[in-house]
Amino acid sequence: MDALTYAGNLASLDGVVEEHGERYEFFKADIANADAMDALMLEHQFFAVVNFAAESHVDRSINSPENFIHTNVIGTSVLLNSARKHGVQRFVQISTDEVYGSLGKTGKFTEKSPLDPSSPYSSSKAGADLLALAHHRTYGQEVVVTRCSNNYGPYQFPEKLIPLMIIKALRDEPLPVYGDGMNVRDWIHVQDHCAAVVAALFEGKPGAVYNFGGGNEMLNLDLVKMILKQLGKPESLISFVKDRLGHDRRYAIDSSFAQKELKWKPRKDFKEGLETTIQWYIDNQTWWQPLLERAGRY
Numbered sequence: 001m002d003a004l005t006y007a008g009n010l011a012s013l014d015g016v017v018e019e020h021g022e023r024y025e026f027f028k029a030d031i032a033n034a035d036a037m038d039a040l041m042l043e044h045q046f047f048a049v050v051n052f053a054a055e056s057h058v059d060r061s062i063n064s065p066e067n068f069i070h071t072n073v074i075g076t077s078v079l080l081n082s083a084r085k086h087g088v089q090r091f092v093q094i095s096t097d098e099v100y101g102s103l104g105k106t107g108k109f110t111e112k113s114p115l116d117p118s119s120p121y122s123s124s125k126a127g128a129d130l131l132a133l134a135h136h137r138t139y140g141q142e143v144v145v146t147r148c149s150n151n152y153g154p155y156q157f158p159e160k161l162i163p164l165m166i167i168k169a170l171r172d173e174p175l176p177v178y179g180d181g182m183n184v185r186d187w188i189h190v191q192d193h194c195a196a197v198v199a200a201l202f203e204g205k206p207g208a209v210y211n212f213g214g215g216n217e218m219l220n221l222d223l224v225k226m227i228l229k230q231l232g233k234p235e236s237l238i239s240f241v242k243d244r245l246g247h248d249r250r251y252a253i254d255s256s257f258a259q260k261e262l263k264w265k266p267r268k269d270f271k272e273g274l275e276t277t278i279q280w281y282i283d284n285q286t287w288w289q290p291l292l293e294r295a296g297r298y
């Protein structure tokens, strides 16, 4: 179920339809639409709701926070209520390490780190996390919250850092790097994130929060240089631009609790994962080209 906003794309599900056609149905709806959610939950006896739906791009949240409150806060609240009313057993709220704010040079976020979000995006996600956990305490709903670090991999919308840089480099356009490029992110392959979500869905303890990270801390600037190197493009394409407002300096995730409790661990080697991701964007221009045209250039 997806509202198919600018970021939604049914073409990303082609493989799913081929592999699981008979077990798969698609519904176009807004998670903040209570009537639509109630009708869907009434019609289907779902075992679980896994809420990935979100407005997710920090830069867009700085320009128009309202959409983020609508989907991330109100939408999550509507979905939680509808799932509760219709007896859905499990609810997984997909969240982000950004709810913890920014780290200094050392340390890592644990599940006990205080929530200290910097952007309208991360504060709306923090609000959703708290609503989800409150539903567990208040109504006894089997809610699990997962907080993951930055994802990369195929099918990622081309406004996010890695696909944006790959596409700019492929077109010999300047690669815009915020500030001094010394911000640190912990990259995790999307398949490792999804494996963790499945583990949380079936093994997560109701009311628990689980942090997921890839253990790949990297400076944004070094990451951009790696992409240029693999594509055989010059570093002179790098263009430093005015820093993002409220830009978090460093994220690093301690995922030892999730690894122990959920018997999960990230498996993808970052260098190899990045290489296959770059190759995927080279091979799948027909996937991303229409998205650029639809949403305007970044």
Ligand SMILES: NC(=O)c1ccc[n+]([C@@H]2O[C@H](COP(=O)([O-])OP(=O)(O)OC[C@H]3O[C@@H](n4cnc5c(N)ncnc54)[C@H](O)[C@@H]3O)[C@@H](O)[C@H]2O)c1
Pocket: 001, 002, 003, 004, 005, 006, 007, 008, 009, 029, 030, 031, 032, 051, 052, 053, 054, 055, 056, 057, 070, 071, 075, 094, 095, 096, 097, 125, 147, 148, 149, 150, 151, 152, 157
């Ligand atoms: N991308 C990351 O690095 C990352 C890291 C940690 C957590 N997350 C979380 O994972 C989830 C997915 O992230 P993403 O990067 O795939 O986001 P995305 O922006 O690429 O995709 C979001 C999807 O949600 C849909 N959507 C938006 N508003 C909706 C609404 N009101 N009702 C129904 N559907 C709606 C969009 O159409 C789109 O398909 C989000 O909850 C995000 O906060 C992402």
